[in-house]
Amino acid sequence: MSNNISIRHLRAFIEVAACGSFTRAARNLHLTQSTLTATIKQLEDQAGLKLLDRTTRRVLLSGQGEAFLPVAEKLLSDFDTAFSDLQATASHQQGKVGVAASPSMISRILPEIIKHYHQQYPGIGIYLRDDNAGGIERRVLENEVDFGLGGNHSNQPELNYQPVLRDRYGVVLASDHPLAGSARLCWQQIAGLPQIQLTADTGTRSQLLKLQQANNLELNLPEALIEVSTPAGLAEMVRAGLGIALLPALAASTSAFTGLNFIPLSDPELQRQICIISRQGRALSPAAESLLQLIGQSFTDMGLPHHVSLSHGAVFRD
Template identity: 30%
Template sequence: MSTTLRQLRAFVLVAEQNSFTKAAESLCLTQSALSGLIKELEQNLDVKLFDRTTRKLHLSDAGARLLPQARRVLNEVSVLNEKVNNLKSLHQGHVRLAVSQQLSASTMPKFIAKFCELHPNIQVTLTDCSVDDVVRHIENLEADLGIAPERFYGDDLHVDTLFSSPFYLVLPSTHAFAKKEAVQWEDLLSQRLITLNGPFIKGLQNELPAHISNRIFSSDFEVNFLSTALGMTRMGLGITLCLLYAAEWVEQNGLVMRPITSPIVERKFLLYTHKNRSLAPAALAFKEFLINNAHEFLVSSPSTA
């Protein structure tokens, strides 16, 4: 029979109170039940823990030597239970996020700051990376949650749709199109275009008429980051495309946005998790926070100035 925590608690309490009667009362046990626990522990350890006389109870030499260790075991279990309770009650924890670069630079800081206000004892770390790397980080269990546009993913991953956004045209407020409530893809044919490399734009090739997609894929400038495209647009080198979540970023550059129609083309943004990994309470709380507040990715209405 293995030693149990119940036996160790009985041993420590009898030793501290130097009395079976008092210890039994503290543990809400009968004296015979308490004596049974001590005997079981002595049998398991194959040592005598107490020397008993008709009048006094003393720790044996072995009992005195083992008492500090028994206390340490009970203290460690107490610390373990406290940590578990703290994790469950979100008083501790760590969330690792992998987020696509544009979201990391625009909207995600707001979500992290708001979550940390609600749960100040939870640590949140952010890895900003390419969309493909977001999926890789989740597949390799290097992050708890991944947020990025829709991409191909394997059977090991689970996804939740956070939000969808149509494409918007970004331009200076002095541009002729700024007077329009919306523009059409056809309108872009005569304009100097600044486009982003990668799947963000590549998907348009199959979603737009050939003559429009051909123009987009022979743009005047191709850049890697939206921040670069916005800076070039601000300097009058052309106009560019973005999604609605970047509205605040656009306004910070003194630019305006107009929805592009005929047709309306949208991009889905997904929350990636690993099917074979249970989320810790802190990560689960952040996931629920994101899903419940996903509409705030699109709350910044584009400037109509």
Template identity: 30%
Template sequence: MDLQQMRYVLAVAETANFTRAAERCHVVQSALSHQVARLEKELGARLFERTSRRVWLTPAGEAFLPAARQALEAAERARAEVAATTGAIRGRLTIGSIPTVAAVDLPAVLQDYHVRYPQVRISLRTGSSERFIDQVRAGELDAAFLGVPPGFRSQGVHDRELAQGRHVAVVAPSHRLAMDREVELRLLADELFVDFAEGSAARAQSDQAFTAAGLHRDVAFEVSGIELMVRMVRNGLGIALLPAAFDAERHGLRVVPITDGPVRVERLVWSRSTPSPAAAAFLGLLDSDATASTA
């Protein structure tokens, strides 16, 4: 068994196709198929079931895949650690970020990082704060930018606060509040809302603000992404509460400050394990940027 065979198995599993897997690995299909067959013979079990139309993992393949991924990640980490002793930072950096992060200019930070460490492959994922915490804890992400309510604490990871600010009401240009300079939370209670899923950190700060004020609101539409939320608000189906840094004008919407609006805290989380050289360099860059901005 060798690492290249593991890479082939992983490619077939992810593409569900031997031809596409071979293209990804830059080898001819016959060579890839031969190596997978050799590995199956060594293991004494088939890793894939095949028909003329599809390929899928067997139970043995399902069992093999996580360990193979860990072996490949360990090998990549070992190469990166050795390179770091000579001053070279390489490997992989995987970052998670909520879509509305405002505490840092993430594209600018990643551009700076890429210029400094061009041998690092950077991956960025967007999603929910809760999922990111689990992924950082599991080692699937090196770090993540969250948006959470005040008092929120992440378990099993390192974290620090980056910034906090109030939410604003985001409305369609034709909405009755579109030209108001500011509004109180109680005046929004009769509106229909477009928001994220109940129980999510992205929604919790808004729910908590209404509850603390003794108010009830009607969340008529639950969405999983900011783009769908924006389209629904633009079509007059409801209003949304989003961070003040949200660029409403770019989406053809209006922003109305809320005097007693919800507060969102942005936090950075990273693994409690020793960071890879690529991750350590990223965290160091964020620290240097934070120091420069407060100097």
């Protein structure tokens, strides 16, 4: 059997029980006494029981009313708490925002943005997950984070990819390398040099391969004798003079590459796109939307690393 009991019925019943008077309860609830009486009658009609006994001097709980009162109070308390939480979330007083991004994005771009966001919304928790391109997509797909910042690794149909930054590829050299003083290099100049590469499962390497294929860039580059899984490890190999590395500028601007030379490559100039990655059909929470807007504003206002720039027509909303 269905019922039409609402929060207002529970609130009315609890207030009458507390006051022992329809007159005082109506005044506290800012209702007319006739409206309050009708509300209690609806509740009792739906229950099929008398919940309140009316005397000439006082309104008392019936036996069934005494049993129902703690249940009604718990229901009303849970509702008020849940609704207060919703309002707090909407007003950025509480909540959490999760972002997945590459280690270079987290270490090089996001710290100041997160600092400003935390100053503006100190009640919002922020959790960052650094991962490779495929891992960023997976975390967004599985709703582990609200959105990601990374490349379009596998063009997942359930994801939106909104380009926001362009990151130019170049070569990383030891400071004593013969080409270290060059302002720019073309791809043919590095074709015969020994290379150190990131492993094939990294987004940086797969993106570079896609760009080379898209630009018909067949350089017959020598096969890498050394592969490492992290940019930090790659930097140490370059620093030891074991070869050069091809990287986007953002990755090469992190502290791991301090003391090494980054030289942009041209003929052709290759750039990877860094995207805002989000789930299709999933609205961002107010807190996540605010962080995304701050990221967009910061990208526009802040000094980006050399050879990193805003994408044309960058959009920072779903």
